[in-house]
Amino acid sequence: MEYSGTWKEIWTQKGAMEGTKEDIRIYDGWEKSTADMEETAAKIIKLLDIKSTDRVLEVGCGAGGLAQYMKCQYVGIDFSETLVKRCMEFFQKSAVLSEANDIPFKDQYFDKCFSWGCFLYFPDWEYTTQVIREIKRVTKQGIFIGELPKESHDSKHQLYREEQFQDLEFKTEKGWSEPYCDIRFNAIMLNK
Ligand SMILES: C[S@@+](CC[C@H](N)C(=O)[O-])C[C@H]1O[C@@H](n2cnc3c(N)ncnc32)[C@H](O)[C@@H]1O
Structure with a gap:
């Protein structure tokens, strides 16, 4: 399609x-990976x-x-109304329709926060810094941001440099998933 x-x-x-939920890799954009x-979730x-x-x-x-x-006491947010519905219908997980830069939860509501394969869709660095500010505001402890692209096949993806995250006090590491290990990285803040 x-x-x-x-x-x-x-x-x-x-x-x-x-x-159906058997199509989860297509719904969640994992077709090329x-x-x-399950292993990725276990690592997080x-x-x-x-x-x-x-x-x-x-x-x-x-879609979850x-x-x-x-x-755990999981809540997902996503700006796609149809995927939020899928997440609830397929896996009975709490999911809320929301832009990543305006998270509808109070300060320090969550113990931990993660994001996987999402930051590449943000429009610019300013939006990304708003998202990071929001994540830090609602999270008490660890933060994990996975699959940040340094290069991409798609010119519409936002690209990042590891230093941008290091300057914001994240540690960075090589990407986890083939074929992207060398061109993507993860950013981690375990004790904020
Ligand atoms: C590649 S999928 C990853 C889904 C899930 N994290 C996974 O790994 O299976 C990226 C998701 O990020 C969501 N997304 C992209 N930009 C967003 C934004 N600005 N605010 C909220 N959600 C966004 C998309 O709707 C999509 O569901």
């Missing part, structure tokens, strides 16, 4: 596709030490590809 328009329109069209969703859980009692926010939750493996 061909998608067009703004990223918000594209992700809304994706969520409207006919399908060889990574395993380990890295942030997510416990069943933790309140955890995912920014850009999509990672949410399905979160055994």
Whole structure:
């Protein structure tokens, strides 16, 4: 299927596709990745030490590809109304329609926050810094931002440099998933 328009329109069209939770990799844009969703979720859980009692926010939750493996007090936000509905319908996870730069939760509501494969769709660095400010405001402890692209096949993706995140006191590491390990990185802040 061909998608067009703004990223918000594209992700809304994706969520409207006919399908079931078996199609989760398509809904969540994992078609080109060889990574395993469950393994990726397990790595995030380990890295942030997510416990069943933790309140955890995912920014850009999509249809719930990672949410399905979160055994905690999970809430996802996403700006695609259709994907938010899928996340609730497929995996019975809490999901809220929201732009990433205006998170509708009070200060320090969450213990931990993660985002995977979402920051590349932000329009510019100013928007990204607003998102980081919001994530820091609503999160008490660890933050993990995965799949930040340094290069991309798609000129519409926002690209990042590791120094931009290091300047904001994140540690950075090489990307986890082939074929993107060398051209994507992750940003981590374990004790904010
Ligand atoms: C590649 S999908 C990843 C979904 C999920 N995190 C996963 O890994 O399975 C990216 C998601 O980010 C969402 N997204 C992109 N830009 C956003 C924004 N500005 N605010 C909220 N959600 C956004 C999209 O709607 C889409 O669901």
